[in-house]
Amino acid sequence: MSDLQQQIDELRRELRDMRDRQAILDCINAYCRGLDRLDTRLLQSAYHPGALDRHGPFYGTREEFVPWAIELCGGFPMTHHSVTSHNCQIEGDTAHAETYCIFFTVMPDGRRLGCGAARYLDRLERRNGQWAIAGRAEIMDCAFELERTSWLGPEWEAIPSQHAPDDLSYERPLRVPPI
Numbered sequence: 001m002s003d004l005q006q007q008i009d010e011l012r013r014e015l016r017d018m019r020d021r022q023a024i025l026d027c028i029n030a031y032c033r034g035l036d037r038l039d040t041r042l043l044q045s046a047y048h049p050g051a052l053d054r055h056g057p058f059y060g061t062r063e064e065f066v067p068w069a070i071e072l073c074g075g076f077p078m079t080h081h082s083v084t085s086h087n088c089q090i091e092g093d094t095a096h097a098e099t100y101c102i103f104f105t106v107m108p109d110g111r112r113l114g115c116g117a118a119r120y121l122d123r124l125e126r127r128n129g130q131w132a133i134a135g136r137a138e139i140m141d142c143a144f145e146l147e148r149t150s151w152l153g154p155e156w157e158a159i160p161s162q163h164a165p166d167d168l169s170y171e172r173p174l175r176v177p178p179i
Helices: 003-037 040-045 062-074
Strands: 047-055 058-061 078-091 094-106 112-127 130-147
Touching: 003 040, 003 062, 003 078, 003 094, 003 112, 003 130, 040 047, 040 062, 047 062, 058 062
Parallel strands: 047 130
Antiparallel strands: 047 058, 078 094, 094 112, 112 130
């Protein structure tokens, strides 16, 4: 094999690895967005059919988890899940990931915030070219409540956070709302 062919093969492997890593991170982000926007279809897309999930008191399949999670998050005026550190090892069509998540929840009374840090431990699989979660366990590192304030002023909250499909993030093309 020529030196050039070896370089091309190495670039192909690197590109495949980068594409897989991005697809896996997109899957994790779809999970968070699906929860926060109460978007059942998007949340389901993060899991393969029959995938197992262990979240706090919940243990079950994707088909059981998605309605449970949508109902749970739907009981809060707003939830916000942010992915921070993400580590992933890919072995063929299987990947193992640990993803750190910071979350905020406006409590039903509107005066308090539930906050915390968690980690998602995932086994992901590529099936028919699609990466999705096959098994997940959530580890809660910490959780607490804070008093909610509008310390920045009301103009910072003029564009409300809403659930799908009413949230401004679903608008295509985006029209920037005037003040």
